[in-house]
Amino acid sequence: MAVSAERLPDFLRGLPKAELHIHIEGSLEPELIFAMAERNQVALAYPDVASLRAAYAFSDLQSFLDIYYAGASVLLTEADFFDMAWAYFLRAKADNILHSELFFDPQTHTARGVPMATVIDGLRRACDRAQIELGVRAELILCFLRHLSEEDALATYEEARPHRGKFIGVGLDSSEVGHPPEKFARVFAQARKDGLRAVAHAGEEGPPAYIWSALDVLKAERIDHGVQALRDPALVKRLAEEGVPLTVCPLSNIKLCVFKTLAEHNLRALLDAGLIATVNSDDPAYFGGYLNQNFLETFDALGLDASHAATLARNSFNASFASAAQKRDDLDRLDAYLDQAGVR
């Protein structure tokens, strides 16, 4: 291996990569929350940035979601959605992300009276500008909130449908346990019929059975998180045989107490089991770091090396919804980087 332990952090920082699991509302930094609250005259439950940040101590997924939805309440105008996404793209560029697929939660906003067009157009404008000005390719994936009803999801999808040229797929997020994927069978079937791609959060806190139904009922092409899969050998066999990618989020899993420490995280075990794992940031403003921070801390804690990094980066491009030509470009850039570092 041509990359020494001392050089590994710089190698990871410069590695070309894709990010496939980032909730754009989870990139809203406390400073931006306060700036938007002031310009939109929205009252916050915390007096200042420091006290808000101090509240970011979570015991599980739900304890995070409560504060995350409160933070999103400052988003009202198209400019707010643009500014939020643009701030993320500047970070993405700094982390050498070539391709990014952003989750967004329209129901969090339309329930407060924000028009669907405001949400989607603000985000899409930032995606288009990121491509032109930063060279970061970006796509949107509309997520349904699984703690709400399927009727609500169906109505949301109907509202978003006229905009469907502006997003490439649908996903499923929010409170997992008690809200299995099959609850959303009809809305996913409709979206797939319309030519949209399908992904779903499954096996973050919830059981392997939710991963099975995300695949069988929703026809999810990637599983978001999926770290509970290792509890079910038959599921691991299927994921490996079918090459279903998992978008793993190590720092998120620690902050939400899925694993006690990063040293106990199962990323290495997922790779060793032959699964197509990728590394992602999930909600970086809340979980202590953007994509490179996830790579750096996880590699350090698990003793991973440059060959693991090459695999994870390659997985991220192969698992993306980029076109075949775009994937070839991305993989060529990765290969050039690896050649230069003497890793191939």
Ligand SMILES: Nc1ncnc2[nH]cnc12
């Ligand atoms: N980690 C996560 N799991 C489920 N829903 C989410 N929404 C934002 N982050 C999430």
Ligand SMILES: [Zn+2]
């Ligand atoms: Zn997520």
